[in-house]
Amino acid sequence: AEVIIVKNEEEAGEIYGRCVADLIKAKPDAVLGLATGSSPLAAYRALAKIVKDESIDVSQVRGFALDEYLGLPLDHPESYHSTIHRTVVEPLGLDPAKVHVPGDVLNGAPLEDGDKIAAAGPAYDAAIEAAGGIDVQILGIGTDGHIGFNEPGSSLASGTRVKTLAEQTRIDNARFFDNDINQVPTHCITQGIGTVLKARHLVLLAFGAGKAEAIEETVEGGVSAFCPASALQLHPHATIIIDEEAASRLR
Ligand code: F6R
Secondary structure (H helix, E strand, O other): OEEEEEOOHHHHHHHHHHHHHHHHHHOOOOEEEEOOOOOOHHHHHHHHHHHHHOOOOOOOOEEEEOEEEOOOOOOOOOOHHHHHHHHHHHHHOOOHHHEEOOOOOOOOOOOOOHHHHHHHHHHHHHHHHHOOOOOEEEEOOOOOOOEOOEOOOOOOOOOOEEEEOOHHHHHHHHHHOOOOHHHOOOEEEEOOHHHHHOOOEEEEEEOOHHHHHHHHHHHHOOOEOOEHHHHHHHOOOEEEEEEOOOOOOOO
16 A cells, blocks of 8 residues: 555645545546545545535536444434535535435334345445446544454455444444443444455545554554454555554554
8 A cells, every 4th residue: 555644634635635536527427435434524625625616516426435323314413324414415515316325225224124234235335336336435444443344353355234333333432422322323334345445546544643553553564354454455556644643653
């Protein structure tokens, strides 16, 4: 992977924004891979600014998000459906009908609806393939090296599928649910690591000292399911954009 060390999130965001804006100019129906979390927010802001300043037509742009909770209605403010619409679709002015989140077809279907839930993952991978694949996938990374909801131990060949959320992830995310872990969903649906690796370009963003160890494992450790992001070493076009703090453990 190519590692770019930047001063701050804004500088990282501009690199992503320029890259994606040029892509959309060349390919108006570009397919963007989208992530939630704090790491991509400056990148979405930078892209939205370039789109506005340069009057780029984004009406044909398509999007596929990485992951979603199971069991939340789509219009729940903390669903990734809502989050992606709030942070990406609205500021960029994308066509909401062209942006997909893995749980959309389930719309809060109860976990007991096993057949429906089991079919949603393969259907999502098929939809990505039918769209011609993802052009640029933006990624954040967990302090344990997770990407999407692929926690350590996830198969590097995995497709989109339903998973149970790690206890630590539920504790970490309780802040979005009135600090009440009982309100945090127990399951999720996430693009697999194999799904992520099929995107033509991966852009992973990480900022702050808390990510330094995960970045060290990702860039300089062996490729291993113990650090899902280390799978980026297998990808022919992966760009890792990090600040000095996240880079502090690299040799
Ligand atoms: C988001 C996602 C997660 C985050 C990761 C980092 O859709 O799948 O893997 O990218 O947890 O989160 P932040 O960016 O908030 O540090």
